[in-house]
Amino acid sequence: MWSSELRDAAYYHGYRGEGGEADGWLYFRNQEGVPGEIALAIGPADDGSPWFMAIDHPGVIAEFEAASAGPPPGRFRAAYAFATRAQLHDGINRVFHLARSVPDYPLTAFLEETAYLGDTEAERVLRQRKGQDRFRTALLDYWQSRCPLSGVAESRLLRASHIVPWALCDSDAKRLDVHNGLLLAAHLDAAFDSGLASFDDFGALLLKNELGPAEIGLLDVSGRRIANLTDAHRKNLSWHRRHFGF
Incomplete structure (x- = not known):
């Protein structure tokens, strides 16, 4: 039994x-x-x-x-x-x-998926698309298909947000690392990706002073924060704050 x-x-x-x-x-x-x-x-x-x-x-x-x-x-x-x-x-x-999400499974799966690709422009674009798809899948697994800040769980409103942007990563391992990413609702992702928002080491949202009342109201999360950040997340978020002048 x-x-x-x-x-x-x-x-x-x-x-x-x-x-x-x-x-x-x-x-x-x-x-x-x-x-x-x-x-x-x-x-x-x-x-x-x-x-x-x-x-x-x-x-x-x-x-x-x-x-x-x-x-x-x-x-x-x-x-x-x-x-x-x-x-x-x-x-x-x-x-x-x-x-399925913590290192190094996303990277291993990505390398297996793209092993046949060469180095033409079209193949480089395809490789990036496959990498970004794999990264999104890993973030959905890691964050349990929910924005950890807003609670939004509709997948069509969720974005796989790189902390250190894809183009600035020095390796595929960095690009595919879930600790270099956050699963954010689309409006939070837009602010984060553009450098108008970031997060402190405790997961609290930081906003640039140049944002107006309407934008601040839209991004307001009522004092909530991203819980359970790892040291690897914090290291990447520290880079994000420095890069965007927080």
Whole structure:
């Protein structure tokens, strides 16, 4: 019973490659090339809880937020506990989307997609378009398809905003790094991309004094800020503030 519940949870969120069972843990991998594996287990309580998940991907672990659950099994690096089945499902889903977005999966996928392209002008344009599409997909995964400042979740109103612009990045790794990007509502992206807005190290919106009351009113986010910025985000935002004179 317990193994079928864990298998169903893993399968539902894309982890359909089974890696066996050991010491009460079931092991799974993604079959679509998404890096990292997970291990799932259920505690001894009569109601089948708590639920446990272990992760081996260091990039995901650095971003993942859940209650620690003591030593992980085998080669896995971290284990987490969940009070309910729903929380476990949310955790697996988050791990899957983080694994598709944190370095270096977007870059690896981009290089595989463009390996056949040469260096003509048309091919350079196509390579950039594919890179920007891959970057947008990674940001949607990372920010859970929602602007972290305004809360806008309509994908047609969301923009993949580079912090250090694409043309000024010194490598494809920088261009495809989710920590060099924010998923912003279109009006916030326009202000950010043009240098009329930026963010401090705590994710609070900064606006240029040259903006008038109408523009400030449009961009007003009522004291909200972007939570959970990483040090890599902050380093890039520091560059953005200096570049645009904040």
